[in-house]
């Protein structure tokens with residue numbers, strides 16, 4: 393219901409539309425985007441969920457955004473995982489650690505039809521990586537296979553991009569998922585990589601010389617973003633960077 397009310401507010405035209413929205417908001421007060429508590433405004437978190445969300449700040453791995461120990465000033469930092477097996481993209485950032493209220497919010501966007509919360513989550517992305525967004529010629533989502541798109545009716549990462557950058561910067565169909573893959577939940581890194589091999593293809597676009605920013609909801613092992621980045625680099629993209637809402641960090645309750 394919260395989603396419908398917010399959509400009605402945004403799309404409600406004229407006096408009657410706005411009056412209906414205010415009436416609905418009286419009957420259905422805005423609720424936290426991560427739990428059933430009431431909030432002052434739509435698209436907001438209650439104080440408890442806000443406290444629970446671990447927004448990433450401070451020194452991070454330059455390639456995946458995982459918090460790491462500080463190094464020398466100006467030093468490019470790496471987490472153990474990226475140092476051992478560097479991803480093909482150049483820079484990566486994540487807005488928060490996957491877990492608790494942050495996980496619940498992402499699941500609301502992904503599986504709960506809560507497209508109304510995309511602008512709030514996009515503002516977290518914007519805060520996490522203003523430089524990567526500025527640098528990008530094209531901001532593109534990790535694609536969903538048509539069968540999953542049919543079931544879900546939207547691509548959550550494309551919805552984030554819609555709220556993040558103007559139309560001329562969006563590459564919503566830059567990549568295609570040409571093979572259906574099962575949900576990656578519970579799969580090991582090697583299983584994820586082999587499932588994704590040949591699952592992604594480039595759409596009918598010329599990316600040569602372009603700086604591409606890939607957006608996804610969650611980065612776990614990085615297998616999905618690696619598969620996407622490889623395709624773009626093989627097609628001579630100048631650089632690929634990645635931005636996710638959340639980073640799964642071991643022992644952080646994901």
Ligand SMILES: O=C(O)c1cc(=O)[nH]c(=O)n1[C@@H]1O[C@H](COP(=O)(O)O)[C@@H](O)[C@H]1O
Pocket residue numbers: 534574575576577578584608609610611612613614615616617
């Ligand atoms: O949609 C999924 O497959 C999925 C299920 C799940 O429970 N968790 C999860 O992270 N994913 C997706 O798996 C990808 C991240 O996993 P890695 O490829 O291992 O980094 C993202 O595209 C997520 O949307």
